[in-house]
Amino acid sequence: MAESRRLQARPSPADRPVSLLRMVATLYGSRIRSQAAFRASFLMDLLGQVLIVGTEFLELWVILSQVDVLGGMTLPQVAVVYGLGALAFGIADLLFGEIDGLSTAIRSGKLETLMVRPVPMLLQISSLDLSLRRLGRIVVGLAMLATALAIAGFSPTPAHLLLVVLAPLAGAAILGALFTMAGAMQFWLVDGREFANAFTYGGNYVATNPGAVFPLPLRAFFTFVIPATLVAYTPTLALLDLTGPALLPQWTGWLGAPVAILIWIVAALLWRSGVRHYTGAGG
Amino acid sequence: MTTSNDPAIELRALRRDYVVRGRRRTTADAPHETPDDPSRTTATRGPRRDRAALGARIPRGVRGARRAQRIIRAVDDVSLRVDPGEAVGFVGANGAGKSTTIKMMTGILQPTAGHVRVLGRRPVPERRRLSREIGVVFGQRSQLWWDLPLRDSFRILGAMHRLPESARTARLSRLVEGLDLQDFLDRPVRQLSLGQRMRGEVAAALLHSPRLVILDEPTIGLDMISKEGLRRFLREDREERGTTLFLTTHDMSDVERLCERIVVVNSGTVAFDGPLAGFRESLGAPRELIIDLAEPQERLTLPAGVSTLAVEAEGIRHRIAFHGSEMTVPRLLAAVGEQAEIADLSLAEPAIEDLVREIYARGR
Numbered sequence: 106m107a108e109s110r111r112l113q114a115r116p117s118p119a120d121r122p123v124s125l126l127r128m129v130a131t132l133y134g135s136r137i138r139s140q141a142a143f144r145a146s147f148l149m150d151l152l153g154q155v156l157i158v159g160t161e162f163l164e165l166w167v168i169l170s171q172v173d174v175l176g177g178m179t180l181p182q183v184a185v186v187y188g189l190g191a192l193a194f195g196i197a198d199l200l201f202g203e204i205d206g207l208s209t210a211i212r213s214g215k216l217e218t219l220m221v222r223p224v225p226m227l228l229q230i231s232s233l234d235l236s237l238r239r240l241g242r243i244v245v246g247l248a249m250l251a252t253a254l255a256i257a258g259f260s261p262t263p264a265h266l267l268l269v270v271l272a273p274l275a276g277a278a279i280l281g282a283l284f285t286m287a288g289a290m291q292f293w294l295v296d297g298r299e300f301a302n303a304f305t306y307g308g309n310y311v312a313t314n315p316g317a318v319f320p321l322p323l324r325a326f327f328t329f330v331i332p333a334t335l336v337a338y339t340p341t342l343a344l345l346d347l348t349g350p351a352l353l354p355q356w357t358g359w360l361g362a363p364v365a366i367l368i369w370i371v372a373a374l375l376w377r378s379g380v381r382h383y384t385g386a387g388g
Numbered sequence: 389m390t391t392s393n394d395p396a397i398e399l400r401a402l403r404r405d406y407v408v409r410g411r412r413r414t415t416a417d418a419p420h421e422t423p424d425d426p427s428r429t430t431a432t433r434g435p436r437r438d439r440a441a442l443g444a445r446i447p448r449g450v451r452g453a454r455r456a457q458r459i460i461r462a463v464d465d466v467s468l469r470v471d472p473g474e475a476v477g478f479v480g481a482n483g484a485g486k487s488t489t490i491k492m493m494t495g496i497l498q499p500t501a502g503h504v505r506v507l508g509r510r511p512v513p514e515r516r517r518l519s520r521e522i523g524v525v526f527g528q529r530s531q532l533w534w535d536l537p538l539r540d541s542f543r544i545l546g547a548m549h550r551l552p553e554s555a556r557t558a559r560l561s562r563l564v565e566g567l568d569l570q571d572f573l574d575r576p577v578r579q580l581s582l583g584q585r586m587r588g589e590v591a592a593a594l595l596h597s598p599r600l601v602i603l604d605e606p607t608i609g610l611d612m613i614s615k616e617g618l619r620r621f622l623r624e625d626r627e628e629r630g631t632t633l634f635l636t637t638h639d640m641s642d643v644e645r646l647c648e649r650i651v652v653v654n655s656g657t658v659a660f661d662g663p664l665a666g667f668r669e670s671l672g673a674p675r676e677l678i679i680d681l682a683e684p685q686e687r688l689t690l691p692a693g694v695s696t697l698a699v700e701a702e703g704i705r706h707r708i709a710f711h712g713s714e715m716t717v718p719r720l721l722a723a724v725g726e727q728a729e730i731a732d733l734s735l736a737e738p739a740i741e742d743l744v745r746e747i748y749a750r751g752r
Contacts, residue, residue, distance in 0.1 A: 122551065122552050123546070123547050123552070123553075128550060131544060132547065135536060138540075139535040140535075217491070218526060218531050221494050221522070222519055223516050223519045223548060223549060224516075384512050
């Protein structure tokens with residue numbers, strides 16, 4: 106009784122403005138529902154994605170059937186890197202994958218309709234163009250990660266368990282920031298889709314390979330400039346207690362989260378200046 | 389803070405240039421180029437002097453490029469003040485600068501020069517805050533979710549504007565009733581006819597009860613019935629809530645039915661700004677009186693300054709042109725009545741299209 110009296114003092118839920126969380130949930134929820142409306146095509150898309158990811162891994166498998174180790178790693182260990190990378194990429198692709206269509210939205214004028222709404226454009230693009238078929242990569246990545254960890258002799262400590270949860274999320278954040286930066290570049294480039302795809306799919310390639318296979322200058326580039334090795338490779342080193350190559354000691358496996366925060370600051374600044382350029386230069 | 393005393397829209401000496409990067413060519417070619425319309429192209433030069441003309445607006449990477457650049461002035465010195473509650477029709481030919489002006493008002497484009505305030509806010513830096521208080525319809529682009537039932541678009545937009553559930557449902561039922569959306573509320577937007585969709589677009593723009601409604605070609609492509617329904621509701625909603633209405637259109641009857649004030653833009657500048665009623669008189673365009681006589685008569689003797697345009701139906705129907713400043717309808721009728729019995733009459737106002745054309749012709 107006391108509780109219901111207290112509730113009466115506040116406006117009833119129907120009279121309260123929608124919370125930020127509810128708003129975000131509504132945006133994503135409606136997008137998911139609109140895709141679920143086409144169930145058959147959704148399932149086909151999903152299956153296609155699963156096949157693509159599987160085929161990509163086949164490439165590594167073929168290499169490892171010729172040599173015993175790749176970048177100092179055995180097949181199960183490479184599979185851990187691949188699974189972790191695919192999982193992180195899948196999450197990033199699900200949430201930010203449609204940013205490469207920004208130049209199309211600019212040219213068609215669709216961007217203008219997004220600009221007259223009180224919601225950040227990045228959130229609108231992320232939710233309104235969310236494509237559920239990208240779940241396929243997440244499913245495959247998760248399955249591969251679990252299987253490969255078991256085969257590779259994963260002996261979890263509490264710290265390892267924390268890392269195995271944190272690493273895909275931090276990796277997704279890093280890749281998502283890269284996607285956003287590539288997307289923001291399209292405010293300057295008239296037809297930037299190819300350029301953006303170089304980032305997205307290039308990032309995926311680097312993230313899902315053992316970092317030690319790259320020669321030192323490249324390794325440095327993909328760690329300090331584009332931190333793709335921190336997405337899956339170095340977390341795998343830490344998870345499986347392996348010794349890393351030069352530049353990438355085992356403890357760098359924990360760098361994902363702090364680096365994700367840093368790179369998001371850069372990505373947000375770039376996005377803002379892209380929007381500013383757009384309002385200045387016009388379509 | 390914004391107060392209700394602020395003008396709804398205030399534009400002062402507003403200007404907007406576009407830089408058009410042409411094909412690669414040598415600077416020597418440039419002087420020979422003759423642009424289509426010299427008055428619209430303010431500069432055709434090599435890169436360096438353009439940079440000076442535009443200040444820091446040209447990105448650095450362009451410095452070395454030997455590309456011809458043309459600066460198109462889309463809006464040139466537009467000044468306008470719209471008070472809260474006014475309804476303004478903003479008309480002009482294609483490319484006159486209407487859409488560019490609207491983009492500067494909604495924060496989509498930054499003005500090259502000049503001053504713009506909408507509901508007391510600077511549109512570009514305060515774009516998102518402003519978007520909570522204005523409703524915009526771009527007639528040629530959709531705000532709705534294509535694959536979802538129309539109803540869902542309102543739910544999403546309600547969430548975006550953080551409307552309380554009760555406020556959203558109350559407002560929506562008013563919009564559904566006023567715009568007659570009930571029959572297709574549950575149909576996916578992609579299945580709607582153009583007229584149905586446009587009514588949905590207007591409802592989407594009005595859902596958050598904006599103080600200022602900006603409509604860019606809201607009736608384009610609609611049939612007469614849809615147009616009328618839309619106009620009727622826009623008038624009702626404005627009466628109920630005292631909103632400010634800013635409308636661009638090609639259809640002059642939109643302006644006549646919705647607005648009290650008309651602003652004509654031509655080549656990026658304001659060519660006319662005043663009440664719709666005075667618009668015709670100030671131009672001195674002739675009005676037309678159509679008289680049907682009871683008995684046919686070949687010709688009527690008319691007072692000075694009044695002329696017969698045509699005699700039709702074998703002398704029954706006479707079309708007479710006169711100027712409102714020189715002659716009133718009763719005096720004209722009295723003059724005709726002395727000569728013949730009048731069976732019927734009607735008065736045709738000059739079409740605004742003709743008046744706008746007249747303004748354009750004078751501007752030349």
